[in-house]
Amino acid sequence: MAFGEKVYWDNRMAFVLAAIGSAIGLGNIWRFPYICYKYGGGAFLVAYIIALIIAGLPLLILEFSLGQKIGGSAPTSIGKVSKKFAWLGWMAIIVGFFITTYYAVIMSWAANYLVHSLSLAWGDDPRTFFYTNVLGLSDGIFKIGSPRIPLLIGLVVVWAWIILSIWKGAKTVSKVVYVTVTLPWLILLILVIGGLTLPGAFKGIAYYLTPNWSALLNPELWQAAFTQVFFSLSVGFGVMIAYASFLPPKSDIVNNAFIIGLSDAATAFVGGFAVFSALGYYAQIQGVSVAEVMKSGPELAFVTYPAIINHLPLGPLVGVLFFVMLLTLAIDSAFSLVEAVVAGVMETFGTNRTKTNIAVGILAFLIGIIYTTTAGLYWLDVVDYYMSYFALFAVAFLEAVLVGWLFDTEKLRRQINETSLVHIGRWWVISVRIIVPLAALVLLVLTIGGRIKSAYGGYPRTAELIAGWIPILFAIVLGVLLGKSTAKMLQKE
Ligand code: PHE
Numbered sequence: 001m002a003f004g005e006k007v008y009w010d011n012r013m014a015f016v017l018a019a020i021g022s023a024i025g026l027g028n029i030w031r032f033p034y035i036c037y038k039y040g041g042g043a044f045l046v047a048y049i050i051a052l053i054i055a056g057l058p059l060l061i062l063e064f065s066l067g068q069k070i071g072g073s074a075p076t077s078i079g080k081v082s083k084k085f086a087w088l089g090w091m092a093i094i095v096g097f098f099i100t101t102y103y104a105v106i107m108s109w110a111a112n113y114l115v116h117s118l119s120l121a122w123g124d125d126p127r128t129f130f131y132t133n134v135l136g137l138s139d140g141i142f143k144i145g146s147p148r149i150p151l152l153i154g155l156v157v158v159w160a161w162i163i164l165s166i167w168k169g170a171k172t173v174s175k176v177v178y179v180t181v182t183l184p185w186l187i188l189l190i191l192v193i194g195g196l197t198l199p200g201a202f203k204g205i206a207y208y209l210t211p212n213w214s215a216l217l218n219p220e221l222w223q224a225a226f227t228q229v230f231f232s233l234s235v236g237f238g239v240m241i242a243y244a245s246f247l248p249p250k251s252d253i254v255n256n257a258f259i260i261g262l263s264d265a266a267t268a269f270v271g272g273f274a275v276f277s278a279l280g281y282y283a284q285i286q287g288v289s290v291a292e293v294m295k296s297g298p299e300l301a302f303v304t305y306p307a308i309i310n311h312l313p314l315g316p317l318v319g320v321l322f323f324v325m326l327l328t329l330a331i332d333s334a335f336s337l338v339e340a341v342v343a344g345v346m347e348t349f350g351t352n353r354t355k356t357n358i359a360v361g362i363l364a365f366l367i368g369i370i371y372t373t374t375a376g377l378y379w380l381d382v383v384d385y386y387m388s389y390f391a392l393f394a395v396a397f398l399e400a401v402l403v404g405w406l407f408d409t410e411k412l413r414r415q416i417n418e419t420s421l422v423h424i425g426r427w428w429v430i431s432v433r434i435i436v437p438l439a440a441l442v443l444l445v446l447t448i449g450g451r452i453k454s455a456y457g458g459y460p461r462t463a464e465l466i467a468g469w470i471p472i473l474f475a476i477v478l479g480v481l482l483g484k485s486t487a488k489m490l491q492k493e
Helices: 012-023 026-038 042-071 074-081 083-119 126-134 149-165 170-196 201-209 213-217 219-232 239-245 254-286 298-310 315-349 353-372 376-406 409-419 426-453 461-492
Strands: none
Touching: 012 170, 012 239, 012 254, 012 315, 026 042, 026 201, 026 219, 026 254, 026 298, 026 315, 042 074, 042 213, 042 219, 042 239, 042 254, 042 376, 042 409, 042 426, 074 083, 074 239, 074 315, 074 376, 074 461, 083 126, 083 149, 083 239, 083 298, 083 315, 083 353, 083 376, 083 461, 126 298, 149 170, 149 315, 149 353, 170 201, 170 254, 170 315, 201 254, 219 254, 219 376, 219 426, 239 315, 254 298, 298 315, 315 353, 315 461, 353 376, 376 409, 376 426, 376 461, 409 426
16 A cells, blocks of 8 residues: 555554644634533533533544544545545545635734734724734625735744644654643643633623523524534544544554543633633623623634733733634644645555645645635635535534444444443444434534525625535535545555
8 A cells, every 4th residue: 555654653642632632723712612601601511511422422433443443544444434435535634624724824813913912012902903904804705805914924834834743744743742732721721820810700700601501492502512512523524534543553542532522622611711701801891791792703812802911911921822822722723634634645646745745735825825815804704614514514424324324333343442441332333323423414404504595694695605615516526536546546455
């Protein structure tokens, strides 16, 4: 086979950290706290944990076993399950590739803000600063304008960082993650402790966690819980499959999956304390309610947090810590997506690692330029929605059906148990065959239904077509073409 020399993780710890690094990312600090508050606070946590146990962890175990037991990156391992479906592995990593194109741009914003923190450059009006000075946001998705030079420079730096982090694949990642996973945790802890000492902090926390049990009857809450679990675990993009393929034979799977899944959930939960304590403080000094300062997405990190920093002692230091945290949280997620692509290409085409790595990086960088333009935020928003929800559910559904129904899942379960400290029971088979596909299918149908009714975010339908449907179609068509090569490669084996 065209593997060249097989590279493994330095040790088990390196794998666990790398997988945790991929799982914890912007989703934990931005999305989770906001979604948790929106869907009933403490009640959402219950739904989240249930979704994690009945669908998230089984899918994670499935992806680990695909990579480690069946062997290879997403196209190879899925191709080994059924040659006809190698395209699915390609689709997963092509979608992941699109995600990195904009994930790196958000990191470029954070890199710019790291510099701005030193002088608190946003001044008294962080909102205008973000939208006008930094993004130069135009008033329509088709008013594209030119790239913003500081964002472009940030993007070059981020891509150099990504490419170097996976230079020798798992070997380099094994070293890098000791810093890029532990450092953001350490900073998060500092921000939580600092945050909780601020006046008004507990009002924010109460807002975050006060359970509204009746919310559990709302189907939307369950939809949000499953969505968050899937996205946060980095499943459905071929990342966890590729990472597990660098594990030596006989490695533990189940215990590792539990450690990784629970660390991810815990990081999100703790992240909420950092975010909401600061929001509680800000609400108090502004004399408004927490609801009024509550924002999700870009606003939270690039408008609200800078506004809060203005009022803190040691503001520039807090700013630097915060943006270093965002950058180090995001980098392992970004390079895990790239590594999944690089591993996939190398296995099927026998290409050289360095060249593949650089080529993938440059291509993603070039596509990313669109998000550095004055309409960039709009395009980023649409692509994000279609890739991280829609495509993810489609892949998760097909992956679980394929392995669950066309493969001897019972045998796979025994193989997993042979090398795992904790054994999985028949519940795992039931989850892979029924619960995961059902959950993913329902999410998929709800998403499509919603989009038939109205375009995402009120954007024009043509924009939705260009940034949503066409990339997905592209991922399928290119996937099918490349899948043929993978099937041929496997034939020769
Ligand atoms: N799990 C990451 C987050 O929560 C995002 C991600 C998705 C990273 C898929 C890699 C692959 O931010």
